[in-house]
Amino acid sequence: MTPSQAHRMSFLQRPRRETKSRVAITCGKEYAEAERMIDEALDLLGIERLCQAGENVLVKPNLCLPTPPEDGETTHPAVVAAVVKRAKQDGGRVWVGESCAWHFPMELVFEATQVRQAALDAGAEQVVDLGTCEFVEARVPNPRVMKTASIPKPVLDADVIINLPKMKNNFVTLTTLSIKNMLGLLRPDDRHPYHRTPMDMAWACNDIFKIIEHQHRLTLIDGIWGVEGATHAGPVCEPGVIIASEDPIAAEAIGNMIMGYHALESAQVQIGMKDDLGTGEPDEIDVVGARVEDVKHPFERCLMYYVSRYPNVSEYYGGTCQACVWPAVALPAVVDPEKKYAVVAGARVFIADKLEDLDEVYLVGTCACASSHQFEGYMDKVNAAKKVIKMPTCPGLTHTIEEPMGGVYDQAREGGFPELVLADGLAFIHLPDSVRPELVPEAVERREGRKKTWP
Secondary structure (H helix, E strand, O other), X not given: OOHHHHOOOOOOOOOOOOOOEEEEEEEOOOHHHHHHHHHHHHHHHOOXXXXXOOOEEEEEEOOOOOOOXXXXXXXXXXHHHHHHHHHHHOOOEEEEXXXXXXXXXXXXXXXXXXXHHHHHHOOOOEEEEHHHOOEEEEEOOOOOOOOEEEEEHHHHHOOXXXXXXXXXXXXXXXXXXXXXXXXXXXXXXXXXXXXXXHHHHHHHHHHHHHHHOOOEEEEEEEEEEEEOOOOOXXXXXXXXXXXXXXXXXXXXXXXXXXXXXXXXXXXXXXXXXXXXXXXXXXXXXXXXXXXXXXHOOOOOOOOEOOOOOOOOEEXXXXXXXXXXXXXXXXXXXXXXXXXXXXXXXXXXXXXXXXXXXXXXXXXXXXXXXXXOOOOOOHHHHHOOOOOEEEEOOOOOOOOOOOOOOOHHHHHHHHOOOOOHHHHHHHHHHEOHHHOOHHHHHHHHHHHOOOXXXXX
C-alpha cells in the first residue's frame, strides 16, 4: 500500500463495514460457457441454493429492446437459461419477467432476444410481460423520491428475485448495471420523468430496489459481451466476465472498475451507499475468482454531440439536462436543406436576439415551453420565428410521441415502430466514432429525406 492509499479519505463519513461484501468474477469467452461460469460464481460466493423448494423465483433480465443476442444489448438467453435451470434444480417455481420502455410488444422482444424459448426450455413456468400485469401500489422504505411505486404483482409475490443486468454504457447514468435494471419494474410511462440526470435516475432506481431488497437473492451481471460507446447503439465488446454478488452496489462498483471507470463514478453506486443498500468502496469488497486488474476491459465512453450535424440547424441551450439534449440533437426529424431551424432546450435558455429569420423553432421539453423561469424577453425572441413547434413533455421527446415527425417517421409509427425517430436519435446524439457503423447511414438517409418509405 502506497502512502497516498494509506491516507485516502473514505467516501462517506461512517464507520467502516465490519464484514466485507463478496463479489465473484468468473471468466469465459463464449456463451456456451455461461452455465459453468455461473456455477463457479455461486460456488465462490458460497451460495449452495438460489432458493428453497417451493419458493416463487422471479428472474429479471435486461430486455429493453427487440434486438438479437449478438447485438450485446440485452441479457443473453444462455445466461437466463443457466439461472433458470439452477433455480429449478433447487426446487423453485421460476418466472422470467420484464417490460419494455420503448412501447414494443414484449412478445416481439422475447422472440427477438430469444429469451422466451431459452427460459421455457430451461424449465421456467412462465415468461411474463410485467408491463401488462396487475400493478400494486407498494410502499418505499426510507423513501427519497417516491413514497410509493406501482409495481407488478408478480414481483411483489416473489419469494426470491434474481437480478440479471447487462454490462453496457449509458449516456445518462454512465453505465447500465445492477441498480438501473430496477427501472424495468415501473410502468413504462412512469419511468420517463427519471430519465433526466444521473441523480434523478439513481435516486429512483435505488428507491425501487428498497421495495424488493428483502427478496433480492443475487445480482449477476452478464459481461461476457457488452456494449461500449453509444447507448443502445455502440459497438459490441467482449469483456468475457460474469460478476455476481448478494450486494448489488458492490457488484456495480466492480463492474464499473472492469469497464475502466472509477468504482464510485456512477451516481447509483454513491446513492446506494448513502442509503445503505451496499458498498462501493473497493477496500470493503472481497473479490473472489478472477482479479479485477486481470480482467479489466476499458469501455470506450459515450462520445456526445452537443450540436446538430446540420449547418442550417442552430442550438439554444441553458440549464439543459441530458434527457432533452437527446431530442434536441435529434430534431427536426427530417431536415429540409432549404429551411433554417433552431432547437431550444433548458430551464434558463440563453438567446442573444430574436429568432426572426428562422422557419421552424422547436421548444424541447417542459422547461423550454414555459416562460415563467426564463430570462426576460425569452418568448418574444422565440415567437419571432415563422413557426414554433412545442414538445411540452418531460423529457422533451418521450416514448409516446404524438406530434407528427414527418417523412418516413410517421409511416413507421403506423407500421408498428412508433419510436423510430428516437432510435435514429441515438445515432445523432453520439459522435460517429462511438456508434456501430451500420446504424448511421440509414438514419442519415431517413433524416435527410432520401429514404421515404417504411420499412
